[in-house]
Amino acid sequence: xxxxxxxxxxxxxxxxxxxxxxxxxxxxxxxxxxxxxxxxxxxxxxxxxxxxxxxxxxxxxxxxxxxxxxxxxxxxxxxxxxxxxxxxxxxxxxxxxxxxxxxxxxxxxxxxxxxxxxxxxxxxxxxxxxxxxxxxxxxxxxxxxxxxxxxxxxxxxxxxxxxxxxxxxxxxxxxxxxxxxxxxxxxxxxxxxxxxxxxxxxxxxxxxxxxxxxxxxxxxxxxxxxxxxxxxxxxxxxxxxxxxxxxxxxxxxxxxxxxxxxxxxxxxxxxxxxxxxxxxxxxxxxxxxxxxxxxxxxxxxxxxxxxxxxxxxxxxxxxxxxxxxxxxxxxxxxxxxxxxxxxxxxxxxxxxx
Amino acid sequence: xxxxxxxxxxxxxxxxxxxxxxxxxxxxxxxxxxxxxxxxxxxxxxxxxxxxxxxxxxxxxxxxxxxxxxxxxxxxxxxxxxxxxxxxxxxxxxxxxxxxxxxxxxxxxxxxxxxxxxxxxxxxxxxxxxxxxxxxxxxxxxxxxxxxxxxxxxxxxxxxxxxxxxxxxxxxxxxxxxxxxxxxxxxxxxxxxxxxxxxxxxxxxxxxxxxxxxxxxxxxxxxxxxxxxxxxxxxxxxxxxxxxxxxxxxxxxxxxxxxxxxxxxxxxxxxxxxxxxxxxxxxxxxxxxxxxxxxxxxxxxxxxxxxxxxxxxxxxxxxxxxxxxxxxxxxxxxxxxxxxxxxxxxxxxxxxx
Numbered sequence: 001x002x003x004x005x006x007x008x009x010x011x012x013x014x015x016x017x018x019x020x021x022x023x024x025x026x027x028x029x030x031x032x033x034x035x036x037x038x039x040x041x042x043x044x045x046x047x048x049x050x051x052x053x054x055x056x057x058x059x060x061x062x063x064x065x066x067x068x069x070x071x072x073x074x075x076x077x078x079x080x081x082x083x084x085x086x087x088x089x090x091x092x093x094x095x096x097x098x099x100x101x102x103x104x105x106x107x108x109x110x111x112x113x114x115x116x117x118x119x120x121x122x123x124x125x126x127x128x129x130x131x132x133x134x135x136x137x138x139x140x141x142x143x144x145x146x147x148x149x150x151x152x153x154x155x156x157x158x159x160x161x162x163x164x165x166x167x168x169x170x171x172x173x174x175x176x177x178x179x180x181x182x183x184x185x186x187x188x189x190x191x192x193x194x195x196x197x198x199x200x201x202x203x204x205x206x207x208x209x210x211x212x213x214x215x216x217x218x219x220x221x222x223x224x225x226x227x228x229x230x231x232x233x234x235x236x237x238x239x240x241x242x243x244x245x246x247x248x249x250x251x252x253x254x255x256x257x258x259x260x261x262x263x264x265x266x267x268x269x270x271x272x273x274x275x276x277x278x279x280x281x282x283x284x285x286x287x288x289x290x291x292x293x294x295x296x297x298x299x300x301x302x303x304x305x306x307x308x309x310x311x312x313x314x315x316x317x318x319x320x321x322x323x324x325x326x327x328x329x330x331x332x333x334x335x336x337x338x339x340x341x342x343x344x345x346x347x348x349x350x351x352x353x
Numbered sequence: 354x355x356x357x358x359x360x361x362x363x364x365x366x367x368x369x370x371x372x373x374x375x376x377x378x379x380x381x382x383x384x385x386x387x388x389x390x391x392x393x394x395x396x397x398x399x400x401x402x403x404x405x406x407x408x409x410x411x412x413x414x415x416x417x418x419x420x421x422x423x424x425x426x427x428x429x430x431x432x433x434x435x436x437x438x439x440x441x442x443x444x445x446x447x448x449x450x451x452x453x454x455x456x457x458x459x460x461x462x463x464x465x466x467x468x469x470x471x472x473x474x475x476x477x478x479x480x481x482x483x484x485x486x487x488x489x490x491x492x493x494x495x496x497x498x499x500x501x502x503x504x505x506x507x508x509x510x511x512x513x514x515x516x517x518x519x520x521x522x523x524x525x526x527x528x529x530x531x532x533x534x535x536x537x538x539x540x541x542x543x544x545x546x547x548x549x550x551x552x553x554x555x556x557x558x559x560x561x562x563x564x565x566x567x568x569x570x571x572x573x574x575x576x577x578x579x580x581x582x583x584x585x586x587x588x589x590x591x592x593x594x595x596x597x598x599x600x601x602x603x604x605x606x607x608x609x610x611x612x613x614x615x616x617x618x619x620x621x622x623x624x625x626x627x628x629x630x631x632x633x634x635x636x637x638x639x640x641x642x643x644x645x646x647x648x649x650x651x652x653x654x655x656x657x658x659x660x661x662x663x664x665x666x667x668x669x670x671x672x673x674x675x676x677x678x679x680x681x682x683x684x685x686x687x688x689x690x691x692x693x694x695x696x697x698x699x700x701x702x703x704x705x706x
Contacts, residue, residue, distance in 0.1 A: 217684070338535030
C-alpha cells in the first residue's frame, strides 16, 4: 500500500468511515487480548500490524550484521543465577569510527572485563565503566587504559553528507520515510536513525542507543565509559556526545537494573553493592562459530551470535514505518497520522550462526 | 531571556561564537561530573541548567495538587525488605473524568488491594490489575467489580476545546511553549502535555503517564486495569486509550521491575512469581494529614503526601522549556534548537503535608 492510499485510509478512519466497517467481531484471539493497551499483535483480522508486516519481509531485505560490528557483553548472573548477556551492534562508517575502533581495542585488551554498571538514572541512561575512575569515593586505583586509543574531535559527532546526485539514494529528501520534527529532518540510513542538515548528518539518541561518556568539552571520551538510553529519547544529547551503536538483544538486563540514588543516578557509596559486574565484553568475530553439528546446548554465550536488520531502504521497511505511523490493526481506532523517528525501531533478529 | 534572544544565542553557539567564550575552566565540580553524558546539573558556572531554572521559581508559580487527585499505591516490599510506594497524580477536568471517578471508586472500595503487576514490556508499559481477569491460565476467579462504575465512550478520549476569545490563554497558538511534531501541535495545559487540533485537545502518552487498559473497541476500559509508560513515548496510543494521570513519585519501583516473557510482556505461567503484589491503593484525601508536631518517623506512607507542580503557564516554565530545547549549561556544545513535548517533563515536587 502506498503512502497516498494509506493517508486516504487514515483520513477516512479519522472520520469514522472505515473503522466501523472493518471492525471485526470479538474473536477468541481478541478476547485473549482484552485489557491490553497495545496493538493486539496476535490478532489476525484486519490490516496487518507492523510486526506482521516485518514477519512477511522476503529474506533478501534482511542485512547480515558483520561479526566485527557485534559486541557480546556478559553481566554477572542475576540473584536467581540466570545468565545475563547483552549484544550491542556497533555503528558502521561513516559514523563514529574512531570511537568504535577504540571500543574494539578495549574489548580485545580485556579492559572491560570486571568493570561495573555504575549509574542507572530513571528515564535517562544506564552507564558502565571503571568504578574507580573519577570517583571521589573509589576504593581502588583507576585501571590504566591500553595503548593505541585514538583521541577524537568534537567535529566527529557528525559526518559529512555525500550526495549521489541524480539517484534516489537514502539521502534523497523525497523518500517517504522522512520525519520532520522539533530536532530537524529525520531519515533512516543503513539501518540507523539520523538527522540530516545541509551537508551533514548525525545519529539520534533513541531508546537503546549506545554512546560514549565524556568529561567537559573539549574531551570527547575514549570509549572506556559507555551508556545506553533507557527512557524517552534524550535528543538534546545528539551531536553533543558520540553515538557508537545500539543494544540489539538483552536490553532488559540493563533497563531493569535498580536505579541509583546518588547525583545523576550514580550508585551512592551506601549502595555500591548494587553495581552489576560486567564479566566480559567480546567482539563477536573473536568468538568461535557455533558448530551446526553440535547439540543445541553447546550453542551458548561462548559462541559467535549472528543478527540481521531489516534494510531501511527496503519496501517492507517503508510499509512497516507507515504502519507504525498509521496503526490499522484492529485494536486501534484513530491512526496517529505520523511517527517520530524513535518510535520506529529498526527491526533486528537473531539468526543461526 | 526571550525566545528570540535564545535563538540568537543558539545560532551563535552553533557557529562556535559563544560557546568558546563562555566555556569555563574545569572546576572541581566539573571534574566530579566527568564522564557523564548529561547536563552536569551540579555545575554552577555558565548558563543555568533547566533544573537550576526550576529551583529559582518563585513560590507563587507552584500549584498545589488537590489531595483528591493523588493516589498512593503501596507495592509489596522488595527482596531486601525496602518499602515501595508509588504516587500517581490524576488528571483534572476536562480530561477523562469518568475514568478518574471510577478509579477513585475502585480505590475507596479497596478493590485494588492485593491485585498485582501482570505485565512489564520493555520500552513500552508496566500494567497492573486482577491477575485472574481475562487470563486463560488463571488460578482463581476474577474479582467482581464494585457497583457504580461508569461506562465511558470513545469520544471521551479527547475533550472539546473551549476558547477564551481575545485573551492570551493557554490554548492560544501564539504561546512560546508550543511544539509542532509528527503528531500535531503540542502544548502544555494546566500542567499536562497535550495535542491541540481544531476544536479538540487530548493528553499525550509521555514517559510515566498512566492509562486505562481496555479490550477491543468499543470497550473503553473501566479503570480496573491500569498501565504506565516505561519507554519512548508510544504516541500511537494517544486518542486510542484513556489517559488518566501520571506517576509523580516512585516511578523506579515500576520501571525497574523484571520484564515479562509471555506475549506482550505479560508474565508467562512459569514466571508467575515475578508478579509484584500491590498491597493497597488509596486516594490521598482519605489518608490522615501528617501531624506537624510529631517526630519525622511518624511521617510515613500512612499519612497524606502533598505535591506541587510548576505552573505550565508561568514565566519560569517558559524559561525551563526553552532551556530544555537549547541547553546552554557548560556540558553542552550544540543546543538542539527544539524539544519534543515529552522531553519537557513538567516539574513536580513533594512538599510538607
